[in-house]
Amino acid sequence: MAAGADESVLHQIRELQVKATVEDFTPVTVKTKGIVTWADPALGKYFQIQDDTGGMRVEFTGPDGPKVRDLVEVNGTLERGPYAPVISAATYSVTGTGELPRAENASGGGLLNGEYNGLLVDIHGFVRSAEIVPPNIFVALLSSGSARITLRISNPGDLNPKDWIARQVFLRGVAVPVRARSSLRQLVDVEVHGAAQADFYSRGPMPPDPWAQPVMPLHEAFQ
Incomplete structure (x- = not known):
């Protein structure tokens, strides 16, 4: 109490x-x-x-x-x-x-340091994986500098995970701590949560569809 x-x-x-x-x-x-x-x-x-x-x-x-x-x-x-x-x-x-506060320009490293916990941030990087998870959340793993940050976007509209793989993207959302080391309360993971599809976008033309390329044997891929 x-x-x-x-x-x-x-x-x-x-x-x-x-x-x-x-x-x-x-x-x-x-x-x-x-x-x-x-x-x-x-x-x-x-x-x-x-x-x-x-x-x-x-x-x-x-x-x-x-x-x-x-x-x-x-x-x-x-x-x-x-x-x-x-x-x-x-x-x-x-x-x-009211008007939302100015978003802080955040890097992956700064997010993991806890510098932006609870704040509205702008983050950008390259999408390494993406999926839709229940109830209807677009989830992507973003490579931002040397860090990997999970993005979660509510109300994703027509976002198709396949369209965003390997693209450079930008998200405005809230930095949310999601994991710490037991009693030490040492922060080890942060996600960025966006409220709507409009908070997530990419600049420039869409790259060629990687799924349309023929399958390449591994021994050829590294030649």
Whole structure:
């Protein structure tokens, strides 16, 4: 159960992130506000928000979630979370709509360092693999510098995985930590989650269809 707190005090997200990392932290009731940068009701009762100081995951209790670009005030329980601080058991109210914050230009290495956790980012690289997974998510493995980053795009529309293999692509989405080393809480994996097909694109003409080429024996491929 969360410890008591003054729910009338509006905290910035960075304040909450720092509060949740102190050694003697216990869950506490908090209030914050921000703009929704990612949401997909098909994936569960949570969304991402961001303010001028940082970004955070919110897990809510009501029947319906907000939409991307909604301005929200959130009341809930601040917890450390499995990979990064989260606000759980939250209620929220929509106070308007706004423009998304400027996306940070992120590299694969910077993402894995935790530099952009919870923030809206722009990332680019070459697609190494792609597929559609249930309920309807476009998932691609991106080669970005020396790192491999998984992209997950909700509401993918007519994105066909075969069309994107080996293409240089760009995605605007939220950097989401997804795996850490047990009690050390050392970050080891980050994904970038896009809210819609429009957030994912490629520049330049589509390359020749690799699936239309004849099968080449391996001993010829390396000559």
